[in-house]
Amino acid sequence: MAIQNWFTAAALLLIIGPPGVASAEGAERDQNASGRLVLRGATVIDVRDGTLRPNMVVVMERDRITAVTSDPVAAEPGDRSLDVTGKYIIPGLIDAHLHYEGYAPELLLNHGVTSVLDLGNDYEWIKAQAEGIRAGWIPGPRLFFSTPHFDGSPPAGSPLLLQRGHKHFVDDVETAREATARYIADGVSSVKIYEKLKPEVLAEIVRVAEEANVPVIGHFRDAEIAAAVGGAGIEHLRAVAASAQDPELVKQVRELKAGRPGSLGLTTVASVDWEKLPGVIDMLVEKNIYLNPTLMGYRSVPHFKEKGFPYEDFELLMNNWRLRYIPLQYRLHIFKEYQEQGVWHWDDLDEHEQQWAITQFENALRMTKMFADRGGKIYAGPDCAATCNFGIGLHQEMELLVDSGLSTLHALQSATLYSAEVLRMEDEIGSVEVNMLADVVVLSGNPLEDIRNTRAITHVISRGQVLDGEYHPEFRNPYAKPEPETSGHYFPSPRISWMSPEALTTESAPARVTIRGSGFIPYSLINFGGRNLKTQYFGPTHLEADVPAELLRIGTHNVVVENPDFAFGTADGAEAEDLFHLGVRPRISNSFPIIVKPPGAPIFTHPNEAAHVN
Numbered sequence: 001m002a003i004q005n006w007f008t009a010a011a012l013l014l015i016i017g018p019p020g021v022a023s024a025e026g027a028e029r030d031q032n033a034s035g036r037l038v039l040r041g042a043t044v045i046d047v048r049d050g051t052l053r054p055n056m057v058v059v060m061e062r063d064r065i066t067a068v069t070s071d072p073v074a075a076e077p078g079d080r081s082l083d084v085t086g087k088y089i090i091p092g093l094i095d096a097h098l099h100y101e102g103y104a105p106e107l108l109l110n111h112g113v114t115s116v117l118d119l120g121n122d123y124e125w126i127k128a129q130a131e132g133i134r135a136g137w138i139p140g141p142r143l144f145f146s147t148p149h150f151d152g153s154p155p156a157g158s159p160l161l162l163q164r165g166h167k168h169f170v171d172d173v174e175t176a177r178e179a180t181a182r183y184i185a186d187g188v189s190s191v192k193i194y195e196k197l198k199p200e201v202l203a204e205i206v207r208v209a210e211e212a213n214v215p216v217i218g219h220f221r222d223a224e225i226a227a228a229v230g231g232a233g234i235e236h237l238r239a240v241a242a243s244a245q246d247p248e249l250v251k252q253v254r255e256l257k258a259g260r261p262g263s264l265g266l267t268t269v270a271s272v273d274w275e276k277l278p279g280v281i282d283m284l285v286e287k288n289i290y291l292n293p294t295l296m297g298y299r300s301v302p303h304f305k306e307k308g309f310p311y312e313d314f315e316l317l318m319n320n321w322r323l324r325y326i327p328l329q330y331r332l333h334i335f336k337e338y339q340e341q342g343v344w345h346w347d348d349l350d351e352h353e354q355q356w357a358i359t360q361f362e363n364a365l366r367m368t369k370m371f372a373d374r375g376g377k378i379y380a381g382p383d384c385a386a387t388c389n390f391g392i393g394l395h396q397e398m399e400l401l402v403d404s405g406l407s408t409l410h411a412l413q414s415a416t417l418y419s420a421e422v423l424r425m426e427d428e429i430g431s432v433e434v435n436m437l438a439d440v441v442v443l444s445g446n447p448l449e450d451i452r453n454t455r456a457i458t459h460v461i462s463r464g465q466v467l468d469g470e471y472h473p474e475f476r477n478p479y480a481k482p483e484p485e486t487s488g489h490y491f492p493s494p495r496i497s498w499m500s501p502e503a504l505t506t507e508s509a510p511a512r513v514t515i516r517g518s519g520f521i522p523y524s525l526i527n528f529g530g531r532n533l534k535t536q537y538f539g540p541t542h543l544e545a546d547v548p549a550e551l552l553r554i555g556t557h558n559v560v561v562e563n564p565d566f567a568f569g570t571a572d573g574a575e576a577e578d579l580f581h582l583g584v585r586p587r588i589s590n591s592f593p594i595i596v597k598p599p600g601a602p603i604f605t606h607p608n609e610a611a612h613v614n
């Protein structure tokens, strides 16, 4: 239906350009919208208190709900009527924490996600998407977006300084006032903050934003600062845990991580003090601060596999040829996430380390439940595409919220009413009531009985239009994301120019290899035949590592350089933990073959390396 037209329109854009499409499409939508859409016979779920209202008629006109009633509604000429007897109607879902991609719209809409809040993206690009969607010539959910990440300047020499404008460094109160006001005037729906902001700077950002009724959301350093300045929403459990740390556990986690040259994905959530935590939560609840636990971020633990999430994603991303427009590296990224804890493969962790990772996940569930039990409001937004798959990821997150012990009602509220409240949009979206925007989802099962029924979608209605629920292989987003690279967001892509030597023998160990190229960062890893080596960084064009004896088997082995995923990266100890919650995909270099020969063969230094001057 409408969505199909939109996608066709988007596909045509490259040929005929936006203005013509916009007017033709706009006219057609107006025509469609002139009649009413009438849904008859379903049970409407009131997300405010979980009341079930059976046998209701829901009427939508243009982009508004105009009646929700058990009284008879007479048919009118031009009505589009749907018999949804025996089904359930919930509000269109709201994903209040994602990082949008150009391929996202059908995945979101077909999973009933009709509104989203983007919390960090290429600013001009996300704004262009929002404008195009609003004007009706790019398909998509209602797209609310944020400022670039406001943060304090990183230490000199940080790779973050080199990257495109996803970050806005704000180090003084004056800049805070000016920048916050400017972005609000530009139409942002939230201000996104990071933990390196000075307290007085953060306070000014919140003051200016609240004056305009714009919520401040993000990575607060800890619960105290969030409560002191009056933040609206806390992303991730880290900040809450940071205010309730058990020093003995902190020591244990630090020791465990110190034994690893890269990163083990344990955060402050692993070392939480359960005695202190209730007081910290009470402080946040009293200030009406909402919590976004992003439980999907822990997806490397076996729990996710037991729940079948990877198979669900596989079915969608790999077995559905109609989604072939999603670039392969994005699809692979989702599966890679399942295998990794930080930059390490789950199976490479020893039992002790695995147990710690599981403990951290169990802590995350327990903290979420405690927050809800003490009267706090949880809102959903699983941080896709960083750690999940658009659309389905929101349903998986709701399921995890129920696993943590939340009621099915609270889980449903987290992706409807409470997400709307965080956005200060509860008068427009998030419930099925008269005067709300015309976004609803029809389900064949009751989600309050089993939260998995949110996936049992029979119809998605977005802006008063019934979507066709299909994926359209011809879809192309008219705005490609202006990334210089094909994968990754924030870090340069590494490239290997040469390696020295380019052949080794089985007895070369420990064999030191020098890699010359570009795009290397202090956290680059040399990967030899599938194994990450302890890598030394000498500059953006120069890395070295020793190849251990057990890897020196006769044959040709591929070497790549990986600039890793920093979602849980630690560069220089626990302090830096979240400074790098930025890059969401590792960047992998070209692969460079190295030959390993039997003992005795002569090994040469690469000729260019011999002549190379540092």
Ligand SMILES: [Zn+2]
Pocket: 097, 098, 099, 119, 120, 383, 386
């Ligand atoms: Zn995020």
